[in-house]
Amino acid sequence: MSSAPLLLVVAAALVDPNGHVLVQRRPPGKPMADLWEFPGGKVEPGELPEAALARELREELGVTVSPAALVPAAFASEALGERHLLLLLYTLRAWEGVPESRHATAIDWLRPAEMRGLAMPPADLPLIGLLERLV
Numbered sequence: 496m497s498s499a500p501l502l503l504v505v506a507a508a509l510v511d512p513n514g515h516v517l518v519q520r521r522p523p524g525k526p527m528a529d530l531w532e533f534p535g536g537k538v539e540p541g542e543l544p545e546a547a548l549a550r551e552l553r554e555e556l557g558v559t560v561s562p563a564a565l566v567p568a569a570f571a572s573e574a575l576g577e578r579h580l581l582l583l584l585y586t587l588r589a590w591e592g593v594p595e596s597r598h599a600t601a602i603d604w605l606r607p608a609e610m611r612g613l614a615m616p617p618a619d620l621p622l623i624g625l626l627e628r629l630v
């Protein structure tokens with residue numbers, strides 16, 4: 496049986512009242528540079544997933560989020576180099592502040608169907624179809 500250390504990543508689909516979802520473009524110099532992704536990041540040791548995601552959304556977008564507002568939506572499980580990525584995707588419909596790109600080179604609001612034309616990490620591709628049904 497093969498084994499690889501798990502990398503636990505949390506990400507959010509911020510959904511606006513028109514059913515558009517925020518995506519952001521990864522900056523150059525990071526793995527998967529220039530691909531579009533959902534905001535989020537790694538869960539640090541000892542951190543709860545929802546607290547980690549609220550922290551990432553504050554750092555990356557400058558918004559304040561209640562962990563209780565994060566609704567589990569879907570997950571992806573995908574080999575990532577020598578590790579194995581477990582990506583937990585939440586939906587979020589309420590936050591405080593106006594999202595701005597503090598880390599990403601760009602942000603955009605798209606319907607899930609419109610994401611099919613975007614360059615996104617392989618783990619995200621199956622999540623688009625799931626989001627289409629949820630948003």
Ligand SMILES: Nc1nc2c([nH]c(=O)n2[C@@H]2O[C@H](COP(=O)(O)OP(=O)(O)OP(=O)(O)O)[C@@H](O)[C@H]2O)c(=O)[nH]1
Nearest residue numbers: 504506526527532533534535536537582616617618619
């Ligand atoms: N945030 C996010 N990460 C994703 C997505 N899809 C996906 O494969 N990943 C991968 O999950 C990992 C998350 O790492 P990250 O670099 O965003 O995490 P982080 O903010 O904690 O980064 P840091 O190490 O610079 O502090 C990366 O390998 C990234 O490519 C996604 O939609 N959103």
